[in-house]
Amino acid sequence: MxxxxxxxxxxxxxxxxxxxxxxxxxxxxxxxxxxxxxxxxxxxxxxxxxxxxxxxxxxxxxxxxxxxxxxxxxxxxxxxxxxxxxxxxxxxxxxxxxxxxxxxxxxxxxxxxxxxxxxxxxxxxxxxxxxxxxxxxxxxxxxxxxxxxxxxxxxxxxxxxxxxxxxxxxxxGANDLFGQTDKLKADATAAGGAALATSLVTQLVAGAPPANQLAAQAFIGGAIQTEAVKTTATPTSIITAAVTAAATHAAMNGYTNTAVANAATIAQTAGAAAIAAGNTYLATTGAANAMTGMAVAATALANSVKSMITSGAKHVVVVNIPDVSQTPMAMATIVYNTDGSIKDNSQQQLVLALTSQFNTTLQTALEVSPGVAVPGVVFVDAFAENRRQLAxxxxxxxxxxxxxxxxxxxxxxxxxxxxxxxxxxxxxxxxxxxxxxxxxxxxxxxxxxxxxxxxxxxxxxxxxxxxxxxx
Structure with a gap:
């Protein structure tokens, strides 16, 4: 060849x-x-x-x-x-x-x-x-x-x-993509953490007598918040803090919290709720916010280019983002089945969507009509060329x-x-x-x-x- x-x-x-x-x-x-x-x-x-x-x-x-x-x-x-x-x-x-x-x-x-x-x-x-x-x-x-x-x-x-x-x-634009994915992960983790806390409190409070449930809720919730803000906090440490708080509150107030005996089941249920909430956020609100963020960044970059043209520049070459979804970083997020088939490539596909959103917004903003760039601008599609190299x-x-x-x-x-x-x-x-x-x-x-x-x-x-x- x-x-x-x-x-x-x-x-x-x-x-x-x-x-x-x-x-x-x-x-x-x-x-x-x-x-x-x-x-x-x-x-x-x-x-x-x-x-x-x-x-x-x-x-x-x-x-x-x-x-x-x-x-x-x-x-x-x-x-x-x-x-x-x-x-x-x-x-x-x-x-x-x-x-x-x-x-x-x-x-x-x-x-x-x-x-x-x-x-x-x-x-x-x-x-x-x-x-x-x-x-x-x-x-x-x-x-x-x-x-x-x-x-x-x-x-x-x-x-x-x-x-x-x-x-x-x-x-x-590539670093804006990394910023959006970092924020997305942080926000998804927060959504999962909130679901974890809600599930723990709900399950543990249900084990207390009705008369003690309101106070137990505040006590267990406080313990979760105290643990969660620590830099060393983990889902396991938060679950332990919640169960311990439920048992402590029961002992302090002379009742038995029946849910404490089912701590393992409670932890499993709460963990599943956290994962589900995090994934839901990633796929819905979080992804939508990230896409918007990329469009905003691309528009800002296009406006900067137009400002240069207005100020007197006559030759501005604008190169879009190469295919970040095919980088070793993005490819490493793919989860494979034992037979080598793809089990989950949602993170890689999100990176592709964010890259495309930025590139499409940028190109459109720098065109006076489809395929015709603003005078003084040459738009170079590095994304397409990068994919040809990979293929x-x-x-x-x-x-x-x-x-x-x-x-x-x-x-x-x-x-x-x-x-x-x-x-x-x-x-x-x-x-x-x-x-x-x-x-x-x-x-x-x-x-x-x-x-x-x-x-x-x-x-x-x-x-x-x-x-x-x-x-």
């Missing part, structure tokens, strides 16, 4: 584009001459915001395989680990972009002169509390996660402008589209990701990869592409720009 060839280096990309964009008079320069390439977004476009302090010392700084891959490995790619936005920059102006602001992980944020890539790992569209940032604005103990709207404001504050001479790249890996010279190239349990990766053995590729490099040749893997970690994956995306975006007459 004919393999899909990618560009060997960023500058080879620039040469190829020049060859495609030049005219018949022998001029091989790009069709549009840009003064700069300005990028906004998240970890997929981040050119090294966190290449500081302990992260830099660990050989990291970007969310992929950092540094130069070993040229000795069969099929290895001995080029720097540029991401797609940097490669597009090389194609447009002949040099890769660099992080406009650096900091975080204990290092105060600073402006880097001459750099115009404002994307930051963990960033959302509007919410400053991005992935790994529980505080929001001004957080430097971990990732900065300044949202896209702030990145744009920072670009203007740093002296930038939308004069029409710059190529702007925008890719965001036909050989065509793209991909050797693995399921596993991760980085050894996420290596000491350096665990340390740099706050003890999380399933952390990101932020400090992944040639020294902590899994065994074997990973040069043509698609995924560096559970959600981020390898340098090869970035090249595939860069070439796809570059092709769209050439077709639009922008390169």
């Amino acid at each position: 004919k393999q899909f060839r990618v560009l060997a280096t960023a500058f080879a990309a620039a040469l190829l584009v020049a060859a495609c964009g030049g005219g018949g008079d022998g001029d091989q320069s790009p069709a549009v001459k840009y003064a700069s390439v300005v990028s906004f977004g998240d970890s997929l476009s981040d050119a090294g915001t966190y290449s500081v302090g302990p992260i830099k010392a660990s050989g990291g700084g970007m969310f992929t395989v950092n540094g130069i891959a070993s040229a000795s490995a069969v099929g290895a790619d001995p080029v720097p680990s540029y991401n797609w936005a940097q490669l597009v920059s090389a194609a447009a102006i002949g040099k890769t972009s660099c992080a406009a602001r650096t900091g975080g992980f204990g290092v105060v944020e600073s402006v880097v002169a001459g750099c115009t890539n404002y994307a930051q790992g963990g960033a959302r569209v509007v919410d400053p509390k991005g992935v790994g940032n529980p505080v929001g604005v001004g957080f430097t103990a971990g990732p900065l996660t300044e949202p896209v709207v702030t990145q744009i404001a920072n670009y203007l504050a740093d002296g930038g402008s939308f004069a029409g001479t710059e190529l702007v790249t925008v890719l965001g 036909n890996k050989a065509h793209y010279a991909l050797t693995n589209v399921k596993d991760v190239a980085c050894n996420l349990t290596s000491p350096v990766n665990v340390l740099a990701t706050a003890g999380k053995a399933d952390g990101s590729s932020l400090v992944c490099n040639a020294g902590n990869l899994i065994a074997g040749d990973t040069s043509h893997y698609l995924f560096a970690d559970n959600v981020h592409p390898t340098p090869y994956g970035h090249k595939l995306l860069a070439q796809y975006v570059t092709k769209a720009l050439v077709i639009a007459g922008w390169l």
Whole structure:
């Protein structure tokens, strides 16, 4: 099968584009001459915001395989680990972009002169509390996660402008998806916890004499609340607290609570009620709220793009979210039967629905009519291209589209990701990869592409720009 060839280096990309964009008079320069390439977004476009302090010392700084891959490995790619936005920059102006602001992980944020890539790992569209940032604005103990709207404001504050001479790249939304799923899980857990408490109280109070039931209800409910707020609380500890409270109240008031003797049955019934309530919330109210949240984020991103156009930008390339539902992270949520058939893939399907909601809303908001983008915008469907890669890996010279190239349990990766053995590729490099040749893997970690994956995306975006007459 004919393999899909990618560009060997960023500058080879620039040469190829020049060859495609030049005219018949022998001029091989790009069709549009840009003064700069300005990028906004998240970890997929981040050119090294966190290449500081302990992260830099660990050989990291970007969310992929950092540094130069070993040229000795069969099929290895001995080029720097540029991401797609940097490669597009090389194609447009002949040099890769660099992080406009650096900091975080204990290092105060600073402006880097001459750099115009404002994307930051963990960033959302509007919410400053991005992935790994529980505080929001001004957080430097971990990732900065300044949202896209702030990145744009920072670009203007740093002296930038939308004069029409710059190529702007925008890719965001995946972290909003993670935020929605995190909230969904928390809210579903809360719904399950409320059902657990209600079931426990109802069953235990029924074992007390009618005259004591109201007081017992308050006593048992109080014990449940006291236990539930503890950081060490578990369903088992809450059940134990409730049963103990029922027995204690009975002893204190001189009666026998007959339900206490059936504690095991009560626990089973309450647990089932909690699971049912949590699942119901996930499938109904929670899912609907998450879908709305993704639509709101996509609309906000579209409005930011339109604002740039209104301010004078003439060339904004907007890339939608790749298929997050096919990442190792999402695929790991699928539950299989013993025969290998799928038993439950509801979580993966929810991720797909949220991704599609964002992408559809974003594209629709950036169109003046179906299939016709707002003037000044090129919309790139990375989602569709990503699915083609997954369905036909050989065509793209991909050797693995399921596993991760980085050894996420290596000491350096665990340390740099706050003890999380399933952390990101932020400090992944040639020294902590899994065994074997990973040069043509698609995924560096559970959600981020390898340098090869970035090249595939860069070439796809570059092709769209050439077709639009922008390169």
